[in-house]
Amino acid sequence: MKGQAYGVRSIGDGNDAPAIYSAIQAARQMAITEERPILIEALTYRVGHHTTSDDSTKYRPANEIEWWRLTRDPVARFRKWIEKNGWWNDMAESQLINNLRQQARYTSLNPLIDDNWIPF
């Protein structure tokens, strides 16, 4: 609703990756070809705490958090879709997770090694 207050075209979407992809792709096209601004409102939920300095269970119920984390998870939803298309499987999932863990482990063992300002 705020878009119209400024004379800006708008649309809303959220935890649906293809919907977001489609909306942004179309918005980008309009913005460039028509030289106008576009507003997209992505409805979603902050599952984690605000930051490590915040304990969000102090001001919102745990069951609300769990509901969004389990039932509305955008990653799980998208996985179901690509699996249904035959583009993904459990094996690929395991390989990806292992690969990422190794990269994370490697990075943590060598802190700041690529920072240019540290003379060697």
Place this chain on the structure above:
Amino acid sequence: MASWLLGRSSRILIHQHHHLHKKYLPFLLGPFLNHNNSSCSSFPSTEPFRCRDAFPGKNSSPTLFRFSRHESTKAEAQLELEQDVATEDEPNQVIDFPGGKVGFTSEMRFISESPEKRVPCYRVLDDNGEIVKYSNYVQVSKEMGVKMYSDMVTLQTMDNIFYEVQRQGRISFYLTQMGEEAVNIASAAALAPDDIILPQYREPGVLLWRGFTLQQFVHQCFGNTHDFGKGRQMPIHYGSNQHNYFTVSSPIATQLPQAVGAAYSLKMDGKSACAVTFCGDGATSEGDFHAAMNFAAVMEAPVVFICRNNGWAISTPVEDQFRSDGIVVKGKAYGIWSIRVDGNDALAVYSAVHTAREIAIKEKRPVLIEALTYRVGHHSTSDDSTKYRGTDEIEYWKMARNPVNRFKRWVERNGWWSDKDELELRSSVRKQLMHAIQVAEKAQKPPLQDLFNDVYDQIPSNLQEQERLIRKTIEKHPKDYPSDVPL
């Protein structure tokens, strides 16, 4: 996609919405019932302030809205603001979102930047000063009507005289209300003395209505020792505690969030009053406008925002100020009830402000009023507006659309006013003003000490030191110090 904001306190509001609709429905439908008689109806929708037909040969100005469409994703033009843009696939398919329940749609539809049909403009009096048929409005008594008209004439006379006085170099600056007299006086008439006013600068009519004397207006413009402001601000920056009129300050839109705070305070104190704040169309582009609107809605503050959309912000026309359908649509973005009125129609302004005030106080919520009008005069004495707009446009609004003349026709038709009354009033006001100017010009300027007083409640030592230093300098160079400013 539409969303309905729900919070704990808002649940009550939902119920109140239904109740309120029933009670105020006849009034709120007014603008739509009178759409065909809207003062905007004679203009193409894309040019609310310029009419090509009325000014043949004039260079065409850029249209306010572009309606080009991208083929693959056509933005649906809304037929009216209240249209529900969500298309639900299945009855039970909703997202139970912290911001409320929202229906899903599988259609990728962008909400247009502006509705095809603009928000209509509420009107009661046509240009001939006759009540529009089937018009729904708050009645005005003879006493009220005559006072309203008299104050509009007084404002006009003040403007004519003060403008000339500035041209003669007797005051440093002036800013007229020409063309906006109805917004000034009719708004004030619809309010109560306890309502707190936070003006921009083109609303001295509200202060006039509340009893600020002509002499006091003159004292402020001359910056003499009788000025409540002690000569510290440039002319037209009026203020009065006694009349609940916050002192004007130059920075645009700063008074808007302040008004929200004042309104919240009134609510906490349980007062049967609201804050009323004014701004121009240009002020809606300031960040403080955004802050004010959002705070007002979220804090449920009893504040009435009155925006004088006069088409110009100095030399900037509205099409370079925003691309929305004016200001009225901005209210919805913040969850604020809004209405658009003919700012040159004193009865429409009176009715809208009267009702908005009632809503604000009883429902403890903000209301936004966009008064469409035209700045007939230059922006200020520092401006020559013929440099950026045609004189025929100015003349059109000055003659054919004059708010004072329109209201005069109505009070005359009621038998409340005559030519004799008119002559007596104009002559009387002119004499009073001339006398007030003579008194003000002879009065002393504020003393030097007033430059240091009131920075804080008490004068701190560093300011005392500065005052001592300047006095020492004056002793050394007495001829350089102005003779009419007491030491």
